[in-house]
Amino acid sequence: MKLSHLKVGEKGTIIAFTDLDMSVKLMEMGCLPGEVVEVERFAPLGDPMAIRVAGYQLCLRKSEADVILIQ
Amino acid sequence: MDIKVALVGNPNTGKSTLFNRLTGLNQKIGNFPGITVDKKTGFTKLTNDREVEIIDLPGTYSLYPKSSDESIVFQVLADKKNSSHPDVIVLIADASNLKRNMLLYSQVADLGIPMVLALNMIDLSEKQGINIDLDKLAQKLGIQVVSISARNNIGIDRLKLAIANTNKIATQFQDVDVNFLAPAAIDAIKSKLHTANDYYALQVLHQHEYLTFFSPKEQEEIEAIEQEYHFESSKVQAAETIARFKHLGTILSDVVVDNGVAEKYSLSDKLDSILTHKVWGFAIFLLILFVIFNAIFAWSSYPMDLIETTFGYITELGHQYLPAGMLTDLVLDGVIAGLGGIFVFIPQIAILFAFISILEDTGYMARVTFMMDKIMSKVGLNGKSVVPMIGSLACAVPSIMAARNIENWKDRMITIMVTPLISCSARLPVYILIISLIIPSKNILGVFNLQGLALMVMYLVGVVAAVVVAWVMKLIIKSKERSYFIMELPVYRMPRWKNVFYTMYEKSKTFVFEAGKVIIAISIILWVMAAFGPGSRFEDIDQKYQSALSDTTKNTDHIKTLVATEKLENSYVGILGHWIEPAIRPLGYDWKIGIGLITSFAAREAFVGTMATIYSVDGGDEDTSTIRERMSASVNSRTGLPVYSFATGISLMLFYAFAMQCMSTVAIVYRETKGWKWPVIQLVYMTAMAYVAALIAYQLLK
Numbered sequence: 001m002k003l004s005h006l007k008v009g010e011k012g013t014i015i016a017f018t019d020l021d022m023s024v025k026l027m028e029m030g031c032l033p034g035e036v037v038e039v040e041r042f043a044p045l046g047d048p049m050a051i052r053v054a055g056y057q058l059c060l061r062k063s064e065a066d067v068i069l070i071q
Numbered sequence: 072m073d074i075k076v077a078l079v080g081n082p083n084t085g086k087s088t089l090f091n092r093l094t095g096l097n098q099k100i101g102n103f104p105g106i107t108v109d110k111k112t113g114f115t116k117l118t119n120d121r122e123v124e125i126i127d128l129p130g131t132y133s134l135y136p137k138s139s140d141e142s143i144v145f146q147v148l149a150d151k152k153n154s155s156h157p158d159v160i161v162l163i164a165d166a167s168n169l170k171r172n173m174l175l176y177s178q179v180a181d182l183g184i185p186m187v188l189a190l191n192m193i194d195l196s197e198k199q200g201i202n203i204d205l206d207k208l209a210q211k212l213g214i215q216v217v218s219i220s221a222r223n224n225i226g227i228d229r230l231k232l233a234i235a236n237t238n239k240i241a242t243q244f245q246d247v248d249v250n251f252l253a254p255a256a257i258d259a260i261k262s263k264l265h266t267a268n269d270y271y272a273l274q275v276l277h278q279h280e281y282l283t284f285f286s287p288k289e290q291e292e293i294e295a296i297e298q299e300y301h302f303e304s305s306k307v308q309a310a311e312t313i314a315r316f317k318h319l320g321t322i323l324s325d326v327v328v329d330n331g332v333a334e335k336y337s338l339s340d341k342l343d344s345i346l347t348h349k350v351w352g353f354a355i356f357l358l359i360l361f362v363i364f365n366a367i368f369a370w371s372s373y374p375m376d377l378i379e380t381t382f383g384y385i386t387e388l389g390h391q392y393l394p395a396g397m398l399t400d401l402v403l404d405g406v407i408a409g410l411g412g413i414f415v416f417i418p419q420i421a422i423l424f425a426f427i428s429i430l431e432d433t434g435y436m437a438r439v440t441f442m443m444d445k446i447m448s449k450v451g452l453n454g455k456s457v458v459p460m461i462g463s464l465a466c467a468v469p470s471i472m473a474a475r476n477i478e479n480w481k482d483r484m485i486t487i488m489v490t491p492l493i494s495c496s497a498r499l500p501v502y503i504l505i506i507s508l509i510i511p512s513k514n515i516l517g518v519f520n521l522q523g524l525a526l527m528v529m530y531l532v533g534v535v536a537a538v539v540v541a542w543v544m545k546l547i548i549k550s551k552e553r554s555y556f557i558m559e560l561p562v563y564r565m566p567r568w569k570n571v572f573y574t575m576y577e578k579s580k581t582f583v584f585e586a587g588k589v590i591i592a593i594s595i596i597l598w599v600m601a602a603f604g605p606g607s608r609f610e611d612i613d614q615k616y617q618s619a620l621s622d623t624t625k626n627t628d629h630i631k632t633l634v635a636t637e638k639l640e641n642s643y644v645g646i647l648g649h650w651i652e653p654a655i656r657p658l659g660y661d662w663k664i665g666i667g668l669i670t671s672f673a674a675r676e677a678f679v680g681t682m683a684t685i686y687s688v689d690g691g692d693e694d695t696s697t698i699r700e701r702m703s704a705s706v707n708s709r710t711g712l713p714v715y716s717f718a719t720g721i722s723l724m725l726f727y728a729f730a731m732q733c734m735s736t737v738a739i740v741y742r743e744t745k746g747w748k749w750p751v752i753q754l755v756y757m758t759a760m761a762y763v764a765a766l767i768a769y770q771l772l773k
Contacts, residue, residue, distance in 0.1 A: 020305040020306060020309060021305050023309055024135065024305055024308045024309050024312060025137065025555055025557055026557060027309065027312045027313065027316070028132045028133040028135070028174060028312060029132060029171065029557055029559070030170070030171040032312075032313065032316055033313075040340070040343075041343065041344070041347065043347065043441050043442050043444065043445060044347060044348070044349040044352055044353065044442055045442075045445040045446065046445070047444070047445045048441060048444055048445070048556055050343075050441065050560055054168070054170060054171050055167075055168050055170075055171075056168050056171070056559060056560075056562075057339075057559070057560040057561075057562075058557065058558070058559060058560065059437075059441050059556070059557075059558050059559075059560050060556055060557045060558070061444070061556045064555070064556065064557060
């Protein structure tokens with residue numbers, strides 16, 4: 001399942017990425033395989049989204065969240 | 072015995088607060104050689120007799136850059152010959168989010184430069200229930216670890232002591248042995264570059280295309296090694312990041328104890344649910360923008376008036392007491408007037424940056440970006456473009472400086488390119504003058520004043536033009552940088568007033584010294600062109616009116632204005648006005664308007680003043696009502712029709728809406744993009760757009 005498909009308040013564990021370049025940037029920001037992420041909110045216009053990961057709030061576009069596969 | 076200390080850390084870790092705390096106002100802004108990023112340096116005293124240079128490097132999450140700003144960090148740390156290469160690195164980490172912050176530590180440590188680790192916001196993290204065993208961490212890393220709070224001035228002396236005690240030779244343990252990631256390629260680079268550092272060699276493999284300190288021959292050889300061993304950059308980077316986090320996990324496991332309650336972020340979350348709400352979020356944002364706009368527009372008018380009056384007074388005093396002559400005129404009407412033209416921007420710059428600094432500091436700016444990104448990214452802009460765009464309703468100069476906050480190079484360039492299209496306050500006098508000439512002052516539908524409506528349309532024209540041009544540029548400008556929007560949303564905090572003050576001071580200073588040079592130069596050129604004419608034309612005019620002026624029984628003010636008008640017409644500017652007349656006739660302008668267009672390149676509002684001189688109005692620039700009468704009565708000598716017809720008026724307003732009639736903007740774009748390429752492109756496209764729009768308008772309406 002893709003991270004972008006979660007609803008507000010739902011949690012998931014990162015298992016893999018579908019885009020190598022993007023995965024490097026995401027991992028640098030703490031989105032590592034095995035980390036639990038929670039969807040905090042979506043921007044008023046539906047994109048981007050804010051997630052809680054590794055103890056802080058991160059925002060990313062849905063297209064970027066699409067590359068994160070979660071469980 | 073002068074050592075250099077570089078501050079390295081993630082964004083939002085309080086790095087600039089620490090920098091301000093260490094250096095005070097004893098800082099200067101320069102350039103990193105060959106790169107378009109500002110370099111902030113300053114000095115601090117470690118002990119009574121030991122002063123060190125502090126270099127503030129751009130905040131980054133990793134040595135692999137996402138933007139041109141971030142690429143400086145590795146560039147400076149890797150190049151031993153770079154004038155900013157540090158002897159000691161202070162790595163600043165946010166104590167409340169240590170693991171993510173330590174990735175950068177882990178990378179930097181492996182470059183083998185002596186380091187100190189500063190855990191910032193220690194008071195905050197303790198309040199959150201996070202306990203960090205500093206001694207154990209120091210032992211595990213092999214370097215000194217100090218806890219500080221830059222904001223509350225805790226532990227700064229400990230940090231200074233640690234810097235003073237740092238060895239000349241790096242003591243940190245190697246964090247991750249990266250050789251296994253690409254052994255053959257790394258070894259080949261090591262022998263090629265005569266280095267023993269595996270991580271340096273690996274970074275060179277990744278980033279050499281962006282490093283400026285290798286010769287073309289070295290670049291070729293590195294590229295050859297990359298090809299030979301099939302080095303796969305992204306794959307290796309991903310493996311490295313995972314290895315580093317794994318290692319950090321074992322280091323931090325018994326160092327950091329988090330007793331924190333889960334509800335640490337409850338306040339921030341509550342604020343977010345209001346501030347990024349579908350309705351309230353936008354309403355509050357609009358309100359804040361209104362306050363900012365109002366402040367730059369209204370509050371700044373008092374200090375601006377004061378500055379203008381002061382410079383006017385100095386000029387007047389100078390003319391009274393200094394010996395009359397060319398040099399005096401040059402100094403007073405060229406240089407002093409130019410200086411006045413620079414200083415008058417300071418209130419607007421200071422006020423806009425006070426607000427921006429507060430919004431950034433509190434964490435609200437990140438939310439604005441979050442809310443606006445979807446709309447703005449559609450036209451090639453960025454959530455962060457909103458503030459420059461709004462600010463440019465008052466003045467493009469501080470707004471273009473504010474575009475610095477946009478990390479993505481392409482988004483920032485597009486923002487800078489379109490910002491001057493938004494109608495700034497300097498266009499207002501021009502619009503008001505022309506609207507009063509061509510639009511009748513009557514109400515439609517009972518409430519809407521036609522003139523007010525026309526003014527609003529002019530502002531909308533600017534906004535629409537900016538959006539369209541941004542969209543076109545999005546298609547044209549090519550960028551190697553991939554656009555990321557992976558961004559931290561920092562926890563809300565109170566603004567640090569000292570930082571706000573430093574930002575105001577720093578931005579004003581940068582403007583005066585950097586853009587000021589260009590403005591002074593153009594002012595002097597314009598002055599010379601308006602003050603001199605070819606041959607003996609000026610002497611002839613003086614002679615013509617000599618007898619009339621020496622008649623003390625009559626009021627000579629009117630004669631003096633006649634002299635001024637005739638001189639302006641015969642000056643180089645006047646001749647230029649005549650010369651460009653064929654080019655501007657299709658737009659519906661005569662040579663008088665031509666002069667206005669040329670002189671108002673200094674600043675748009677100069678149009679009104681020039682018109683006042685040309686139409687021989689007594690009573691100064693302010694008296695627009697009399698200029699208006701004169702202008703509306705003026706008749707084109709060729710056609711016998713009034714010059715200021717509806718068509719000419721609309722054409723002229725469109726010209727002013729689009730044309731880059733502002734040397735201060737040209738100067739600031741030059742300064743912000745560090746070259747003449749972008750300001751020239753901007754000048755050309757805006758002038759072309761202005762000409763075409765004015766041409767079409769006039770030809771359709773006449």
